[in-house]
Amino acid sequence: MNNTHLHLVVNHLPIIFPVAGLVLLIIGIFTKTEVSKRNAYFIFILGALASVAAMATGEGAEEGVENLPGVAERLIKTHEEAAEFFAGLSYVLGGISIAALFMSFKNYTFSKIMPFIIGVLGLIALFFAQKAGTTGGEIRHTEIRSDASVQNLDGKTSELGGDHDNN
Template sequence: MNEAHLHLLLNHTPILGCLFGLIVLGIGLGKSNTAVVRTGLVALLVAAALCLPTQLTGEGAEEVLAGTTGISKALVHAHEEAAELGFWALELTGVLAMLALLLPQRERLMIRLTVAGAVLSFGLLARAGNLGGQISHPEARAGYVVPAARPTER
């Protein structure tokens, strides 16, 4: 298993973990259920922790793909920049979630900031994921036209 494969295995965890944590947190806030709110905060902490190995394997994945025909350096660069921004947003969100758990006197403010951070993080990470998919999936690129079926495929 090379770093590109490892990166592909890991890259969905921060995105989906952030979404899961945000949904659980929203449910907990909507029902005024402290245990569910705390579960959502912990889920966001886990997503932030899982974002680190995903980020670290990205550089190795780039090296594995270097020189591969059909791989756009511009797309790789755009994905890398978007992923770094999403990474730092989710790490900050993880810190806010931890503060919400550890500082009960500031919990309300920290939870609000965590929700805002999670929404921002999810959007940034989803964009990074979409850009990453375009690197080796031309069907995910804007303007892709599905080729006509060959007679043997009908």
Template sequence: MNASQIHLALTHVPVVLSFIGLVILSIGLLKKNETITKTSFYLLLAAGIFTVPVYLTGEGTEEAVENLPGVSESIISKHEDVANLTLIVISLTALMALSGIVFYSRRIIGKLARTSVFILSLISAGAMAQTAHLGGSIRHTEIRSGVATVSDQNTENGSNQNEARGTDTKDED
């Protein structure tokens, strides 16, 4: 497997784990259920762990797609910038989740860990969503917002309509 295959195979794992971890943590905290809360900590820890290989294979994936038609260097750059921030936030979330697992039964430290993990997981989930959106928009032009201009769309549609009619797009004399 090359970097692109690893990146694409694993890229959804930390995104899904961070969202599921946040939802389960919310339920655990609302119900004051230790088992559910600890389960969310393990999921958030796993999200942090899975983020590392996804992040490390990003550069190789960029090299594989940067010269493909329709790929925008500015979108890759935005994705990379947000991915850097996301790595930091999910790493902090994972470390705090680990401390929550280890120190759960200690009253003050456990409560601080639960609160910190909840706040960090909110931030992580948002950062993951933005990173995933920007990553997807690198190759999926249909999800790009405001990238294609009206003239680009008209040119593309006009050219496709003319091809369908069998006419040439050049002006006839």
């Protein structure tokens, strides 16, 4: 398994964990079960740890794809910036979740508001997770690029879609 493959294996986890955490957190809020909220906090912490793994493998993945045909440096740079911002939010979400977990076990009064704070932060993080995921996918998946152009093996750029002669 090379660095690029390893990055592809771990890079989905920082996105999946917050989705699962938000679902569990919403269940905990509506059912008023502290166990569900605590499990959600734990999942957000796992998401932050998964972000560490994704970021740690990103540089090696970049080196593995930067010279491949059809891969533009600007796409890698855009993804790198989006991923760094999302990772930062994920770290903050994980850190606040650690505090919320502690407050929940200690039964602090402030722990009653923490699910809502974490829920909002989780939604914000997911918005940026989508940006990081999409920009990462655009590196190799030409069909999802917003400019809909691809670089052919001969170095020429062509447009996807539109009118093409099929002769």
